[in-house]
Amino acid sequence: MFEPQTVFGVRLYAARGSVSGPTRLVIGGLHGDEGLFTTPFIERLATAELTAGDAILVPSLVADGRYIGVLSEEYYKSAAGKLLLRLIHRYRPSFYFELHAYGQQSYERLTDPERVHKIGVPHFIELGNGILIGSIAPLLRRRFTSEDFCMTIEIPKWTSEDELVSESVLELLRIALASRDRAALMQTYRARYPTQVKHAEELFNRYYRHFLKPF
Numbered sequence: 001m002f003e004p005q006t007v008f009g010v011r012l013y014a015a016r017g018s019v020s021g022p023t024r025l026v027i028g029g030l031h032g033d034e035g036l037f038t039t040p041f042i043e044r045l046a047t048a049e050l051t052a053g054d055a056i057l058v059p060s061l062v063a064d065g066r067y068i069g070v071l072s073e074e075y076y077k078s079a080a081g082k083l084l085l086r087l088i089h090r091y092r093p094s095f096y097f098e099l100h101a102y103g104q105q106s107y108e109r110l111t112d113p114e115r116v117h118k119i120g121v122p123h124f125i126e127l128g129n130g131i132l133i134g135s136i137a138p139l140l141r142r143r144f145t146s147e148d149f150c151m152t153i154e155i156p157k158w159t160s161e162d163e164l165v166s167e168s169v170l171e172l173l174r175i176a177l178a179s180r181d182r183a184a185l186m187q188t189y190r191a192r193y194p195t196q197v198k199h200a201e202e203l204f205n206r207y208y209r210h211f212l213k214p215f
């Protein structure tokens, strides 16, 4: 059962399973008004049961904070970024998820195959229903080990209340809560979303040249 807690002034839910397993950290609302959109998803995820390991769910890291992109070094020097690093340091998750929300006008930019040439990071892959997946900011990914699993989920703001969107996002995250290790998590994702995950893995491997494991 998830229990509400406040850690470093941040409202979160924490649960521990009856047997050992990975620590998952799921964080929404990293900047701007995204917390308004990520909170309902995380509140619903917090009703799940956890059998193994730990899970920490943060509905909204900041409430309507300043918008600083997480790809920039400036973010990790801001109040929000410092708080994020403190939470990561405290929990040392082996599965880490960032939940973001994007506007319709950003779809082209986020999924642009030229993104890697334009801004130096791979584009996102659409999982379906406008939900985008990819790794996390390279600046942050380097703080995790190769064995860790790090994923960004971008929720479409304009359809975030659609049941199809909620169910897809929750399914992706529930798989992470149910998986006992990285291999099991990857196996389930590859089986459930074969083309999307294959494509995202290819982009990741091209970017990190096999120094890290996706994602």
Ligand SMILES: [Zn+2]
Pocket: 030, 031, 034, 100, 101
């Ligand atoms: Zn964002």
